[in-house]
Amino acid sequence: MLKLKPKILALSRVPSEIKFASHWIKASSNATSDNIDVEKLFVEKDVQNLLTDLTEIDLEHKVFRPRRTSIQQRSHFALMTEERLEKTRERMREEARRFLQFVPVKEPREESVQILANDVELKDFDTSKFVFTDITFDATDQDRTVVVRQPDGTLRTANPEEHDRMNRTYYQKPNRPVNPPPIFSDPHLKNSLDKNDHEFVLDWACWFMSQMIQHTKFHVITSTRHFGPFTFYLALNDNIPKLLNYFGGLGRLSDCANLVRLQKAVRPDWRVTIAQGDTDEKIVKDFVKQNARFRDQIIDLLAFINTGKLKSEQEQKQVGIRERFGGRVDKRKARITSANVRGVDGPLGNLSKEYSVKVVKSEGSGEDEDSEKRDFGRGKGRWRSREQKKDDENKE
Amino acid sequence: MKKMVGDFFIPAYEPNWVFEMRKLVIPKYYGRPSIGLALFGCTNRPFYHVCVFPDRALGRRFEGNILEQVGTFDPLPNQKNEKLVALNFGRLKYWIGERNAHISVPVLELLGLSGLFPIHPKSFIRAKDNRALIEDQQLKAVAEAAEAEKLAQEETASGATSTSHPQ
Numbered sequence: 001m002l003k004l005k006p007k008i009l010a011l012s013r014v015p016s017e018i019k020f021a022s023h024w025i026k027a028s029s030n031a032t033s034d035n036i037d038v039e040k041l042f043v044e045k046d047v048q049n050l051l052t053d054l055t056e057i058d059l060e061h062k063v064f065r066p067r068r069t070s071i072q073q074r075s076h077f078a079l080m081t082e083e084r085l086e087k088t089r090e091r092m093r094e095e096a097r098r099f100l101q102f103v104p105v106k107e108p109r110e111e112s113v114q115i116l117a118n119d120v121e122l123k124d125f126d127t128s129k130f131v132f133t134d135i136t137f138d139a140t141d142q143d144r145t146v147v148v149r150q151p152d153g154t155l156r157t158a159n160p161e162e163h164d165r166m167n168r169t170y171y172q173k174p175n176r177p178v179n180p181p182p183i184f185s186d187p188h189l190k191n192s193l194d195k196n197d198h199e200f201v202l203d204w205a206c207w208f209m210s211q212m213i214q215h216t217k218f219h220v221i222t223s224t225r226h227f228g229p230f231t232f233y234l235a236l237n238d239n240i241p242k243l244l245n246y247f248g249g250l251g252r253l254s255d256c257a258n259l260v261r262l263q264k265a266v267r268p269d270w271r272v273t274i275a276q277g278d279t280d281e282k283i284v285k286d287f288v289k290q291n292a293r294f295r296d297q298i299i300d301l302l303a304f305i306n307t308g309k310l311k312s313e314q315e316q317k318q319v320g321i322r323e324r325f326g327g328r329v330d331k332r333k334a335r336i337t338s339a340n341v342r343g344v345d346g347p348l349g350n351l352s353k354e355y356s357v358k359v360v361k362s363e364g365s366g367e368d369e370d371s372e373k374r375d376f377g378r379g380k381g382r383w384r385s386r387e388q389k390k391d392d393e394n395k396e
Numbered sequence: 397m398k399k400m401v402g403d404f405f406i407p408a409y410e411p412n413w414v415f416e417m418r419k420l421v422i423p424k425y426y427g428r429p430s431i432g433l434a435l436f437g438c439t440n441r442p443f444y445h446v447c448v449f450p451d452r453a454l455g456r457r458f459e460g461n462i463l464e465q466v467g468t469f470d471p472l473p474n475q476k477n478e479k480l481v482a483l484n485f486g487r488l489k490y491w492i493g494e495r496n497a498h499i500s501v502p503v504l505e506l507l508g509l510s511g512l513f514p515i516h517p518k519s520f521i522r523a524k525d526n527r528a529l530i531e532d533q534q535l536k537a538v539a540e541a542a543e544a545e546k547l548a549q550e551e552t553a554s555g556a557t558s559t560s561h562p563q
Contacts, residue, residue: 116511124530125509125523128473132510135467136486145485148478149509153523170482 023108025236041266042105042232050262051228054255055100059089062223063096077347079338079359102228109160122153131158133166141167196220218246231259235266241297244287248301249311256301257283281305424463427451431491432500433469434462444469446483446503448491466491469506481506488512 022038041047057063080088134145146158146166158166168178182188196217221227234240240263247255257280264274272290274283285305288298295302300311340346342357421427430449434457437443446467449457467483474480483506491497499507501518508515 119515121520122515122523124526125519126479126526128477128479130506130509131478131480132506133480133482135482135484137484138486147511149511155509155511166480169480 022236036236038236039104039106041236042229044265047232047262047265048102048228050258050265051102051231053258054231054262055227056223056252056255057093057096057100058223059092059096063099064092075347077336077341079341100223100225100228103225105229105232111159113159114157115154116147116157117155119153119155122149124151125153126151131162131166133170135170141171218243231262232266235259235263238263238267241291241294244284245298245300248298248304251304251310253284253304254280256280260284260287421454423450423454423461427453428498429463429491429495430457430498430500431466431488431503432457433502434459442471444471446506448497464491481510483507483510483512485512 022036025036025038129151130149132147132149139145144163144167146163147155148158148162149155165178168176172178221230231243234243240259244256244259247253247259260272260283261274264270264272272287274286278286284301288302288305303309303311336346338359341359342348342352344350344352346352346357348355348357428451430452432447432449433444434447435442436445445462445465446469447465448463449461450463455461464487466487467481469482470480472479488507492499501516504513505516505519507513508519
């Protein structure tokens with residue numbers, strides 16, 4: 001019998017000790033960015049606070065808008081008092097904050113592999129590679145040993161792609177496909193970006209940002225969980241003017257100031273100085289004054305500062321949203337009250353003539369509401385009579 | 397140890413002695429286990445499990461006899477031209493190191509390729525044969541190409557002669 005090799009190689013993945021320029025910082029931006037630890041910087045408290053402030057929470061059109069999921073849900077309508085409505089809104093806002101938790105910013109893993117053995121005698125032993133995966137119980141997805149024997153006889157550790165694929169092959173989890181979904185291959189990717197489905201793509205992969213800056217489609221990802229990391233990326237690369245312009249066009253001066261503050265926090269060696277007591281307006285004006293070279297890119301912001309006029313984009317945005325939701329927006333926007341819940345303005349629309357609407361539970365229902373119910377409610381006899389019976393009992 | 401009582405010889409009792417023909421044992425802890433490939437999969441789709449079988453004295457290998465599955469081997473290359481092998485090295489070390497299991501040659505070859513064992517001589521022989529085969533094929537292809545070229549040249553030459561003298 002063959003004897004065991006005296007030394008069993010420890011093949012664990014060794015993380016690189018020295019970090020060179022981060023992958024998130026593009027070479028085209030300033031050269032003074034060699035020693036920035038992007039992962040650490042992103043989780044710093046003040047940076048996180050600024051990013052959360054910048055991510056507006058648009059409940060109706062963004063966070064809780066109709067979206068494609070595997071679970072079917074029906075919209076729910078209820079009559080509420082003002083107080084209760086406010087409380088519900090607060091609760092939904094709380095939930096939205098949970099939805100908008102940022103996607104972490106991480107450096108890509110190292111691509112280099114370690115060559116463990118090179119047996120020239122073994123050349124052409126097979127036409128295909130052999131991939132050996134250690135399926136020992138203790139091994140975790142991170143420290144699992146995966147080695148590859150290539151047809152030319154070299155034995156090497158697996159690169160991250162192979163390592164990942166083996167993890168996914170032998171330890172399957174829901175929502176973790178073995179092969180990358182075809183949305184990342186080109187015709188599909190281009191199609192989905194043309195359809196403004198950036199968020200859908202970003203949900204799959206979080207390293208995907210440059211397209212958006214080129215076409216300035218910021219409204220697509222505002223108040224999603226990708227907006228924070230995206231803003232961070234822009235600030236890291238000295239590329240905020242376009243986003244500033246977007247905020248300026250909407251008249252959100254405090255967000256502009258926050259963005260400038262963020263840039264300062266991320267890049268302390270930046271020339272713009274911010275004093276402690278500066279107001280938002282002063283910060284933005286200082287930025288505009290000191291960065292005259294960006295004047296072409298921040299036209300909307302300049303217009304807002306000088307004349308106080310918003311960009312007429314509001315209409316365009318409305319058009320964009322209407323395209324997306326197919327005209328449903330107007331109905332969603334209309335406030336549903338006890339008066340119009342049964343009418344054409346209510347949630348049923350034209351169907352309200354055919355169907356009777358019965359309010360199951362209402363708060364602060366006055367007498368006139370009851371009379372209304374009697375007028376409109378033409379439900380089935382049994383239910384109708386029971387309801388009337390109840391009313392009679394109440395009266396007695 | 398021998399005891400003489402009068403003229404009779406009485407053997408002393410020793411626990412390792414097997415007095416009966418058959419004896420009940422727990423296969424898991426008995427004798428020398430062996431590690432081998434067990435063919436699973438179906439028609440036209442081979443797939444192997446790397447399995448530990450009990451001592452050979454307890455009968456031939458069969459599916460119900462497997463003590464433990466310590467890995468898999470997929471002999472058909474996948475889309476990316478990889479043959480996938482999964483091995484539970486922790487358990488393999490136990491069976492080989494502590495239980496001195498007998499290992500079949502195919503498994504030895506796999507373990508050699510994986511770097512746990514020295515490479516098995518059979519792998520070297522296979523590599524050598526494959527290299528010789530590839531060389532042969534290349535030589536043959538070169539010879540065929542040369543022959544085809546020669547034929548083509550002859551044809552063009554004859555064609556040229558025929559076209560140069562139209563009748």
